[in-house]
Amino acid sequence: MLPESPGASATPTRKRKRDCSVVESPSKSSTPRKRKSFSNYSFSESPSKSSTPRKRKSFSNYSFSKSRRQFTTDESLEINTFFERYIEKGETIPIQKAKTALADGDLPKCKQSSKTPKQVQDKVRQLIRRSRTSSRKTQSVVEKEKENDLIEAILSHREDGLEVAEIENKGRGVIATKQFVHGEFIVEYVGDLITWKEAKKREVKYASDTNVGCYMYYFNSKAKRFCIDATNESSSFGRLFNHSRRKPNCRTRVVWIGGKSGEQPHLAIIAKRDIKKEEEMLFDYGDRERDAIKENPWLKD
Numbered sequence: 001m002l003p004e005s006p007g008a009s010a011t012p013t014r015k016r017k018r019d020c021s022v023v024e025s026p027s028k029s030s031t032p033r034k035r036k037s038f039s040n041y042s043f044s045e046s047p048s049k050s051s052t053p054r055k056r057k058s059f060s061n062y063s064f065s066k067s068r069r070q071f072t073t074d075e076s077l078e079i080n081t082f083f084e085r086y087i088e089k090g091e092t093i094p095i096q097k098a099k100t101a102l103a104d105g106d107l108p109k110c111k112q113s114s115k116t117p118k119q120v121q122d123k124v125r126q127l128i129r130r131s132r133t134s135s136r137k138t139q140s141v142v143e144k145e146k147e148n149d150l151i152e153a154i155l156s157h158r159e160d161g162l163e164v165a166e167i168e169n170k171g172r173g174v175i176a177t178k179q180f181v182h183g184e185f186i187v188e189y190v191g192d193l194i195t196w197k198e199a200k201k202r203e204v205k206y207a208s209d210t211n212v213g214c215y216m217y218y219f220n221s222k223a224k225r226f227c228i229d230a231t232n233e234s235s236s237f238g239r240l241f242n243h244s245r246r247k248p249n250c251r252t253r254v255v256w257i258g259g260k261s262g263e264q265p266h267l268a269i270i271a272k273r274d275i276k277k278e279e280e281m282l283f284d285y286g287d288r289e290r291d292a293i294k295e296n297p298w299l300k301d
């Protein structure tokens with residue numbers, strides 16, 4: 001089923017129009033129209049690209065470009081410890097220098113040691129391979145940390161860097177009071193998590209009261225249909241984000257979090273790009289239904 005359009009906006013001081021398609025602009029008609037709710041289908045973040053290590057033809061061709069990842073202290077120590085046996089004792093050897101020396105075949109004391117230059121090269125190759133593996137691990141660790149941060153942000157009800165403002169022709173809206181970087185968590189779309197069946201029932205109930213706006217967000221996740229009903233006034237910023245189809249700076253993402261009653265989906269609003277201070281926070285409600293657009297022309301914007 002297609003998502004319906006966003007619910008009606010309202011300010012506490014103004015009488016709200018029953019129908020969500022009615023924008024709070026005084027110039028607009030107050031004729032009740034079909035109630036709509038909204039949704040957005042871009043639920044998952046695109047996976048981050050993992051850097052594929054370039055294939056090395058031979059050790060001696062290996063290029064130690066400056067752009068390559070730096071070794072960690074432990075790795076450097078390990079490599080340096082190894083080289084201490086061949087180069088002046090106690091000297092701290094920059095790892096790149098040591099490897100370049102190896103690549104150039106400049107192995108000062110190798111011949112006097114129990115290891116052959118070939119064995120030294122093999123050892124360095126092994127260390128490099130290991131460092132690449134740990135580089136890939138680091139990437140997955142970073143991803144895991146991001147995910148944990150998202151969960152932590154939701155569980156701790158993080159909502160900083162935002163304020164509510166009156167926006168011309170839109171009612172209330174949310175403005176950034178700090179910069180957000182691409183992919184950063186902004187706020188959760190907080191409301192009652194209900195089934196579509198329950199949502200439809202509530203739609204009927206809300207439709208009978210012209211003072212009630214509609215802030216229903218329909219979505220599918222893990223092959224199930226859900227709705228988050230944020231109709232009840234609350235101090236949460238998520239429910240006050242306005243729509244932009246053409247220039248959204250935010251998007252939604254479903255995050256499943258386990259609790260006592262099992263895993264539940266949460267809707268996180270995250271930055272679609274870097275967002276500057278003072279920008280209005282906007283996401284695409286995702287409603288492309290012709291009727292809805294006819295009733296709510298701002299859905300095209």
Ligand SMILES: C[S@@+](CC[C@H](N)C(=O)[O-])C[C@H]1O[C@@H](n2cnc3c(N)ncnc32)[C@H](O)[C@@H]1O
Nearest residue numbers: 006007008009010020170171172240242243298
């Ligand atoms: C989820 S609410 C957003 C907060 C709402 N503006 C308020 O004051 O409570 C959705 C409603 O905001 C209004 N709205 C959202 N985006 C808009 C836009 N781009 N232009 C005009 N009105 C908009 C519409 O009335 C819509 O039904």
